[in-house]
Amino acid sequence: MENVIYGFTAAFQIMNLIAALLSVGVGIIVGSLPGLSAAMGVALLIPITFGMPAETALIALAGVYCGAMYGGSISAILLHTPGTSSAAATAIDGYPMTLKGEAGKALATATIASFIGGILSAVALYSISPLLATLALKFGPAEYFWLSIFGLTIIAGVSSKSMLKGLISGALGLVLSTIGMDPMLGVPRFIFGSNALLQGLPFTATLIGLFSMSQVLLLSEKHLRKGVQIKEVKDKVHLDKSEFKRILPVSLWSAVIGTVVGILPGAGGTIASFIGYNESKRFVKDKSLHGTGIIEGVAGPEAANNAVTGGSLIPTLTLGIPGNSVTAILLGGLVIQGLRPGPDLFTIHGKITYTFFAGFVIVNIFMLFLGLFGVRYFAKVSKVQDSILIPIIFTLSVIGSYAISNNFTDVYVMFIFGIVGYFVKKMNLNSAAIVLALILGPIGETGLRRTLIMNKGNYFALFNSTISWVLIGIAVLSLLTPAIMAVFNKRKAKIENGD
Amino acid sequence: MRRLDLILSLVLLGVVGVFYFLTFQLPENAMIYPLFVISLLLILTLIQLFGAYFRKTDEEANMFKNIKWKQFFFVLVTCGIYVVLINILGYITSTFIYVLATLYGLKTGKKLSILVSVGFVIIMYFLFNEALNVPLPKGFLI
Numbered sequence: 001m002e003n004v005i006y007g008f009t010a011a012f013q014i015m016n017l018i019a020a021l022l023s024v025g026v027g028i029i030v031g032s033l034p035g036l037s038a039a040m041g042v043a044l045l046i047p048i049t050f051g052m053p054a055e056t057a058l059i060a061l062a063g064v065y066c067g068a069m070y071g072g073s074i075s076a077i078l079l080h081t082p083g084t085s086s087a088a089a090t091a092i093d094g095y096p097m098t099l100k101g102e103a104g105k106a107l108a109t110a111t112i113a114s115f116i117g118g119i120l121s122a123v124a125l126y127s128i129s130p131l132l133a134t135l136a137l138k139f140g141p142a143e144y145f146w147l148s149i150f151g152l153t154i155i156a157g158v159s160s161k162s163m164l165k166g167l168i169s170g171a172l173g174l175v176l177s178t179i180g181m182d183p184m185l186g187v188p189r190f191i192f193g194s195n196a197l198l199q200g201l202p203f204t205a206t207l208i209g210l211f212s213m214s215q216v217l218l219l220s221e222k223h224l225r226k227g228v229q230i231k232e233v234k235d236k237v238h239l240d241k242s243e244f245k246r247i248l249p250v251s252l253w254s255a256v257i258g259t260v261v262g263i264l265p266g267a268g269g270t271i272a273s274f275i276g277y278n279e280s281k282r283f284v285k286d287k288s289l290h291g292t293g294i295i296e297g298v299a300g301p302e303a304a305n306n307a308v309t310g311g312s313l314i315p316t317l318t319l320g321i322p323g324n325s326v327t328a329i330l331l332g333g334l335v336i337q338g339l340r341p342g343p344d345l346f347t348i349h350g351k352i353t354y355t356f357f358a359g360f361v362i363v364n365i366f367m368l369f370l371g372l373f374g375v376r377y378f379a380k381v382s383k384v385q386d387s388i389l390i391p392i393i394f395t396l397s398v399i400g401s402y403a404i405s406n407n408f409t410d411v412y413v414m415f416i417f418g419i420v421g422y423f424v425k426k427m428n429l430n431s432a433a434i435v436l437a438l439i440l441g442p443i444g445e446t447g448l449r450r451t452l453i454m455n456k457g458n459y460f461a462l463f464n465s466t467i468s469w470v471l472i473g474i475a476v477l478s479l480l481t482p483a484i485m486a487v488f489n490k491r492k493a494k495i496e497n498g499d
Numbered sequence: 500m501r502r503l504d505l506i507l508s509l510v511l512l513g514v515v516g517v518f519y520f521l522t523f524q525l526p527e528n529a530m531i532y533p534l535f536v537i538s539l540l541l542i543l544t545l546i547q548l549f550g551a552y553f554r555k556t557d558e559e560a561n562m563f564k565n566i567k568w569k570q571f572f573f574v575l576v577t578c579g580i581y582v583v584l585i586n587i588l589g590y591i592t593s594t595f596i597y598v599l600a601t602l603y604g605l606k607t608g609k610k611l612s613i614l615v616s617v618g619f620v621i622i623m624y625f626l627f628n629e630a631l632n633v634p635l636p637k638g639f640l641i
Contacts, residue, residue: 051631164547168511171540175518178533187529190521213578220574221566224605387605388615391598394578395623399590403633408586415582419575426562427507445532 004126007354011362016056020359023060024366027067032075032083032382033389035219038068038269039211039325044396046204046333047403054337055352059359061333065326066118066309066363067370069269073110073302074375075382078103078231083382086269086305089277093290093297100293104235105243109295110302111371112239113251117303118364120255121262121310125357128263132318133343135467141450142462146471148444151321153478154265155433162428163482169430173437176201183446184453196409203332205401205410206417206438210431211325212397213418216390218425224386233376243295250283250296251303258304262311265323269305276304310360317341317353320443325432328439336404503563504551511544570605577601589638595620 010016023045030041041064049057072087077094090110097106139147155170179190180200191197239247254276261272280300281290290297313330315321320341322328331341339345345353370378401414424431448462455461462468515537522533581597588596595616602612627633635641 047633048631051633164543164550168540168543168547171536171543172511172514174536175514175533175540178536182525182529185526185529187526189525189529189533190518216578217571217575221568221571223567224570385607387602387607388611390574390605391601391616392619394581395594395598395619398582398585399623399627399633399635402636403627406634408636411582411585415579418578427503428562429507441536449532 003350003354004357006351007356007358010055010351010355011059011358015053016059016355016359017362019052019056019060020063020363021366021370023063024067024363024370027064027069028071028074028367028370028378029067029381030064031068031071031073031087032378033384034075034079034081034083034225034382035215035386035389036393037084037211037215038065038086039329040215040393041065041068042326042329042333043204043207043211044393044400046207046329046336047400049333050336050403054339054349055355055359057333057337058330058352058356059363061330062309062313062356062360063363063366065330066306066360066367069306069309070111070114070118070302070367070371071378072305073114073298074107074379077106077110077298078233078379079382084269086273086308087301088270089273089301090298092277093293093295096291096293097295097298098231098293101234102293103231103233104237105239105295106293106298107233107375108237108239108372109243109247109298111237111368111375112244113247113254113299113302114306114371115364115368116248116251117255117258117306118309118367119361120252120303121259121307122357122361122364123310124259124263125310125313125360129314129318130346132314133346136318137343138467140465141447141454143447143465143467143471145444145447145451145462146468146475147319147321148440148447150471150475150478151265151436151440152444153475154321154323155430155436165428166430166433169424169433170437172429173434174441176434177438177441178445183442184449194409196407200442201438202401202404202407202410202413203438204336204404205414207329207332207435208397208401209414209417209419210421210424210435211329212393212400213414214421214425214431216394216397217418217422219386219390222386226385233379237372237375239295246283247295247299250280250299253283254279254300254303255307258307259311261304262308262323263314265312265315265321268312268324269308272308273301273305276300276302279304306364313360317345318343320439322436322439325435328432328435331439501551501554504547504554508544508548508551511540512548515541515544573604574601577604585636585638587638589640590635591620591624592638592640594623 027041030036042061045061045064049060069086072082072084073090076082076087076091077098080091080095082088082091094106152170155166179197181198182189188198257275258272277300280296281287284296312323312327315323316327316331322331339349397414398411401410421431451461518537522530577600581593584593598616598619599612602615627635
């Protein structure tokens with residue numbers, strides 16, 4: 001409790017407030033620009049936050065994450081082009097509202113629902129993460145091995161398009177994670193004659209390549225978007241009392257779902273927002289109204305995708321298992337600050353963590369105000385032409401990858417992974433799976449080899465504890481989930497078709 | 500048409516080959532784990548290869564249709580030249596040249612191109628040098 005109060009007083013320091021405000025603004029801009037993603041924004045921000053105190057840096061990263069999650073709704077509502085994939089469901093009812101001249105109302109709904117989602121997920125962050133972190137105290141090397149295996153099975157879930165390609169991406173990530181020093185013997189592996197690779201692939205540079213530079217190439221292969229004609233926001237960005245009462249239950253329920261989806265590694269904003277949209281149908285009597293432009297249809301997905309933010313931070317901070325690409329990058333930012341996920345974050349580094357949590361709440365409050373009062377201006381930003389975005393994103397990618405260790409090798413690594421990332425996307429492989437494997441590979445390897453050394457090569461030592469068995473159980477479950485879901489959906493479709 | 504999936508499998512097999520070759524140069528007890536993950540990638544790639552060989556449709560082929568190759572290579576090559584140029588001219592000068600050239604090449608319009616590149620370079624200089632204290636790469640210019 002002491003830490004919680006300390007967190008709020010520290011988060012209200014002027015530096016942290018400025019960081020929160022600016023980063024939310026940047027996040028909203030990144031989110032509202034179609035083609036730029038939250039992952040890209042966070043990846044590019046890491047080097048900038050590098051020199052800041054840890055808590056300020058984390059608040060800034062969370063600000064971009066939350067802002068981008070919300071910002072996607074602006075272009076979904078005004079342009080029918082979701083700024084991020086998480087906002088795709090928002091467009092279904094959001095854009096018809098704009099066509100009816102209710103763009104302001106739709107934006108206000110998205111803002112308020114996102115705020116409710118964010119705040120509710122903050123409650124989960126406060127209450128669940130310390131408990132989960134205590135559990136992590138009981139983890140030995142064998143448990144960490146199974147934890148990483150569980151994390152890797154998530155890849156099957158992350159890759160909705162093709163499980164095989166998801167697994168290939170994961171295996172490729174594992175292979176890449178072996179680059180660098182052998183963790184037990186100190187022998188250099190696969191460094192291709194470069195001493196800079198002794199520490200392994202530079203994580204941030206790899207990420208910036210995979211998520212930012214690849215985006216530059218993807219933008220440049222298409223017909224470039226010139227300044228689009230965006231629909232004017234004619235009405236007030238405002239909801240009256242009765243409208244607020246209509247969206248409150250939808251938003252609360254979707255926020256709960258979004259938080260849970262966020263905690264489950266592998267799922268993310270996109271899945272959450274579609275579930276949120278479906279759930280919003282429960283709250284409207286006349287089902288035919290959905291898709292014609294009703295506020296419930298905007299509130300459902302928006303509350304859900306912003307609730308993912310807090311939820312997804314829980315496994316990231318406590319177990320070091322990021323469920324999506326944004327939290328994977330955030331985890332990278334955490335490690336750069338010298339912080340390791342796990343129980344230490346809630347004891348030794350408790351002050352930093354709780355300042356970050358309080359900052360997360362503040363970020364959401366700023367998001368509410370910026371959304372309600374500034375959304376017209378943010379909407380104008382989504383007019384920026386692609387031809388301007390291309391060189392700007394690339395120069396930021398270069399300086400971003402350089403700044404971490406003032407080493408130009410990192411820039412070359414970024415460049416190579418930019419090209420790799422482009423083909424990864426074109427070939428339907430999965431960058432998030434590669435990143436997940438890059439993070440989990442070393443955890444699993446160290447866990448496995450330490451267990452074997454401690455038990456003189458006895459493989460049965462891996463199965464000695466209850467926690468290990470629980471982890472094996474949920475790993476199997478997570479591997480089977482896509483198959484189970486497929487059967488479930490087929491049945492549902494049959495029932496709906498009246499068969 | 501499933502050429503692209505076949506090409507992907509072959510590229511991955513190439514990666515597997517390089518890593519296998521390097522693994523066998525490691526001391527024996529350092530070999531086990533890398534060998535395990537590389538074999539994992541090999542097995543999955545072989546499954547993919549067989550799948551691609553027997554499949555008739557090729558979704559990926561559509562992904563490479565309607566690409567503006569000229570524009571794409573222009574961006575890729577300018578990016579490459581820019582990275583090389585930074586070491587010679589320094590970050591600020593080469594960024595200015597790169598941004599201006601890219602904007603101009605992508606037909607942004609003269610006025611806007613100059614405005615954006617000058618404005619951007621000034622912001623970057625103050626943001627990184629003054630506000631964030633991140634040293635920018637230097638060459639014989641700034």
